Amino acid sequence: MAKMNITRSWREQKVILKRRFSFLSDGDFDFKDGQKEAMHDNLAVKLKKTRTELEVLFAELQTY
Template identity: 65%
Template sequence: MRIIRSWREQKAMLKQRFTFLLDADFEYPEGQREKMMKKLSVKLNKTREELELLFAELQTY
Protein backbone atom coordinates (compact mmCIF):
# COMPACT_ATOMS: atom_id res chain seq x y z
CA MET A 1 0.00 0.00 0.00
CA ARG A 2 1.31 3.41 -0.95
CA ILE A 3 0.82 5.89 1.88
CA ILE A 4 -0.28 9.29 0.68
CA ARG A 5 -2.04 10.70 3.71
CA SER A 6 -0.47 11.39 7.07
CA TRP A 7 -1.58 9.47 10.12
CA ARG A 8 -3.17 12.68 11.42
CA GLU A 9 -5.29 12.98 8.26
CA GLN A 10 -6.27 9.32 8.39
CA LYS A 11 -7.41 9.63 12.01
CA ALA A 12 -9.47 12.72 11.19
CA MET A 13 -11.10 10.97 8.24
CA LEU A 14 -11.95 7.92 10.34
CA LYS A 15 -13.34 10.06 13.16
CA GLN A 16 -15.50 11.92 10.65
CA ARG A 17 -16.77 8.67 9.12
CA PHE A 18 -17.25 6.88 12.45
CA THR A 19 -18.35 9.62 14.82
CA PHE A 20 -18.17 7.38 17.89
CA LEU A 21 -14.38 7.03 17.61
CA LEU A 22 -12.32 9.00 20.11
CA ASP A 23 -8.71 10.19 20.12
CA ALA A 24 -8.05 7.55 22.79
CA ASP A 25 -8.97 4.82 20.28
CA PHE A 26 -5.91 5.78 18.23
CA GLU A 27 -3.41 5.99 21.07
CA TYR A 28 -0.88 3.23 21.47
CA PRO A 29 2.62 2.94 22.89
CA GLU A 30 5.53 2.93 20.46
CA GLY A 31 5.83 -0.44 18.79
CA GLN A 32 2.34 -1.60 19.78
CA ARG A 33 0.37 -0.61 16.69
CA GLU A 34 -1.14 -4.09 16.60
CA LYS A 35 -2.86 -3.43 19.93
CA MET A 36 -4.52 -0.33 18.51
CA MET A 37 -5.56 -2.20 15.36
CA LYS A 38 -7.23 -4.89 17.48
CA LYS A 39 -9.06 -2.25 19.50
CA LEU A 40 -10.27 -0.52 16.32
CA SER A 41 -11.28 -3.86 14.84
CA VAL A 42 -13.52 -4.58 17.81
CA LYS A 43 -14.94 -1.07 18.05
CA LEU A 44 -15.73 -0.91 14.31
CA ASN A 45 -16.87 -4.54 14.20
CA LYS A 46 -14.52 -5.26 11.29
CA THR A 47 -12.03 -8.02 10.63
CA ARG A 48 -8.36 -7.16 10.38
CA GLU A 49 -8.60 -7.55 6.59
CA GLU A 50 -11.58 -5.17 6.41
CA LEU A 51 -9.68 -2.69 8.54
CA GLU A 52 -6.66 -2.87 6.23
CA LEU A 53 -8.97 -2.25 3.24
CA LEU A 54 -10.48 0.72 5.05
CA PHE A 55 -7.03 2.26 5.59
CA ALA A 56 -6.15 1.59 1.94
CA GLU A 57 -9.40 3.27 0.89
CA LEU A 58 -8.45 6.38 2.85
CA GLN A 59 -5.42 6.76 0.60
CA THR A 60 -7.65 7.17 -2.47
CA TYR A 61 -9.59 10.26 -1.28
Template identity: 65%
Template sequence: MDKPIITRSWREQKAMLKQRFSTLLDTDFEFGEGQREKMLDRLSKKLKKTRLELKLLFDELQTY
Protein backbone atom coordinates (compact mmCIF):
# COMPACT_ATOMS: atom_id res chain seq x y z
CA MET A 1 0.00 0.00 0.00
CA ASP A 2 1.45 3.36 -0.98
CA LYS A 3 1.93 5.95 1.71
CA PRO A 4 0.04 9.19 1.07
CA ILE A 5 2.05 12.29 0.34
CA ILE A 6 1.86 14.45 3.43
CA THR A 7 0.99 17.99 2.52
CA ARG A 8 0.00 19.25 5.95
CA SER A 9 2.31 19.74 8.90
CA TRP A 10 1.82 17.78 12.09
CA ARG A 11 0.76 21.04 13.77
CA GLU A 12 -1.95 21.58 11.13
CA GLN A 13 -3.16 18.00 11.47
CA LYS A 14 -3.41 18.31 15.27
CA ALA A 15 -5.33 21.58 14.96
CA MET A 16 -7.76 20.04 12.47
CA LEU A 17 -8.34 17.02 14.70
CA LYS A 18 -8.86 19.19 17.78
CA GLN A 19 -11.38 21.27 15.86
CA ARG A 20 -13.20 18.16 14.67
CA PHE A 21 -13.09 16.33 18.01
CA SER A 22 -13.56 18.77 20.87
CA THR A 23 -12.52 16.18 23.47
CA LEU A 24 -8.92 16.13 22.23
CA LEU A 25 -6.26 18.05 24.14
CA ASP A 26 -2.68 18.99 23.27
CA THR A 27 -1.49 16.33 25.72
CA ASP A 28 -3.24 13.63 23.67
CA PHE A 29 -0.78 14.30 20.85
CA GLU A 30 2.41 14.31 22.90
CA PHE A 31 4.93 11.56 22.36
CA GLY A 32 8.63 11.10 22.89
CA GLU A 33 11.14 9.37 20.73
CA GLY A 34 9.93 5.85 19.95
CA GLN A 35 6.52 6.46 21.55
CA ARG A 36 4.45 7.28 18.46
CA GLU A 37 2.55 3.98 18.78
CA LYS A 38 1.52 4.84 22.35
CA MET A 39 0.18 8.19 21.16
CA LEU A 40 -1.78 6.50 18.37
CA ASP A 41 -3.21 3.97 20.86
CA ARG A 42 -4.24 6.85 23.14
CA LEU A 43 -5.99 8.66 20.27
CA SER A 44 -7.63 5.42 19.15
CA LYS A 45 -9.10 4.81 22.60
CA LYS A 46 -10.18 8.40 23.19
CA LEU A 47 -11.90 8.68 19.79
CA LYS A 48 -13.26 5.11 19.96
CA LYS A 49 -11.75 4.31 16.58
CA THR A 50 -9.74 1.35 15.38
CA ARG A 51 -6.16 1.93 14.29
CA LEU A 52 -7.31 1.50 10.68
CA GLU A 53 -10.03 4.13 11.15
CA LEU A 54 -7.44 6.42 12.71
CA LYS A 55 -5.09 5.91 9.76
CA LEU A 56 -7.91 6.70 7.35
CA LEU A 57 -8.72 9.82 9.36
CA PHE A 58 -5.11 11.05 9.08
CA ASP A 59 -5.15 10.23 5.36
CA GLU A 60 -8.38 12.21 4.98
CA LEU A 61 -6.75 15.28 6.56
CA GLN A 62 -4.40 15.39 3.59
CA THR A 63 -7.28 15.84 1.14
CA TYR A 64 -8.78 19.01 2.63
Protein backbone atom coordinates (compact mmCIF):
# COMPACT_ATOMS: atom_id res chain seq x y z
CA MET A 1 0.00 0.00 0.00
CA ALA A 2 1.31 3.49 -0.81
CA LYS A 3 2.64 5.63 2.03
CA MET A 4 0.25 8.35 3.13
CA ASN A 5 0.02 10.89 5.88
CA ILE A 6 -1.97 9.29 8.67
CA THR A 7 -4.14 11.77 10.52
CA ARG A 8 -6.72 9.36 11.91
CA SER A 9 -6.03 6.48 14.25
CA TRP A 10 -6.60 2.94 13.04
CA ARG A 11 -9.52 2.71 15.49
CA GLU A 12 -11.15 5.80 13.92
CA GLN A 13 -10.64 4.41 10.43
CA LYS A 14 -12.30 1.12 11.40
CA VAL A 15 -15.30 2.94 12.87
CA ILE A 16 -15.73 5.05 9.72
CA LEU A 17 -15.46 1.99 7.47
CA LYS A 18 -17.91 -0.01 9.57
CA ARG A 19 -20.41 2.86 9.39
CA ARG A 20 -19.95 3.19 5.65
CA PHE A 21 -20.05 -0.57 5.03
CA SER A 22 -22.41 -1.98 7.65
CA PHE A 23 -21.64 -5.59 6.70
CA LEU A 24 -18.03 -5.28 7.96
CA SER A 25 -17.29 -6.71 11.41
CA ASP A 26 -14.47 -6.24 13.90
CA GLY A 27 -13.09 -9.57 12.71
CA ASP A 28 -12.56 -8.14 9.22
CA PHE A 29 -9.96 -5.80 10.70
CA ASP A 30 -8.06 -8.36 12.79
CA PHE A 31 -4.50 -9.10 11.82
CA LYS A 32 -1.39 -10.47 13.45
CA ASP A 33 2.03 -8.87 13.29
CA GLY A 34 3.25 -8.97 9.71
CA GLN A 35 -0.19 -9.89 8.34
CA LYS A 36 -1.63 -6.43 7.67
CA GLU A 37 -1.28 -6.89 3.90
CA ALA A 38 -3.39 -10.06 4.07
CA MET A 39 -6.07 -8.16 6.00
CA HIS A 40 -6.05 -5.46 3.30
CA ASP A 41 -6.40 -8.14 0.61
CA ASN A 42 -9.36 -9.67 2.49
CA LEU A 43 -11.00 -6.24 2.86
CA ALA A 44 -10.54 -5.59 -0.87
CA VAL A 45 -12.33 -8.87 -1.68
CA LYS A 46 -15.13 -8.29 0.82
CA LEU A 47 -15.67 -4.71 -0.42
CA LYS A 48 -15.37 -5.85 -4.07
CA LYS A 49 -12.64 -3.31 -4.71
CA THR A 50 -9.27 -3.56 -6.36
CA ARG A 51 -6.24 -3.03 -4.19
CA THR A 52 -5.82 0.43 -5.77
CA GLU A 53 -9.44 1.33 -5.00
CA LEU A 54 -8.89 0.22 -1.40
CA GLU A 55 -5.80 2.45 -1.14
CA VAL A 56 -7.89 5.37 -2.42
CA LEU A 57 -10.58 4.58 0.15
CA PHE A 58 -8.03 4.61 3.00
CA ALA A 59 -6.59 7.89 1.69
CA GLU A 60 -10.10 9.40 1.63
CA LEU A 61 -10.56 8.44 5.28
CA GLN A 62 -7.74 10.82 6.12
CA THR A 63 -9.72 13.77 4.73
CA TYR A 64 -12.97 13.29 6.69
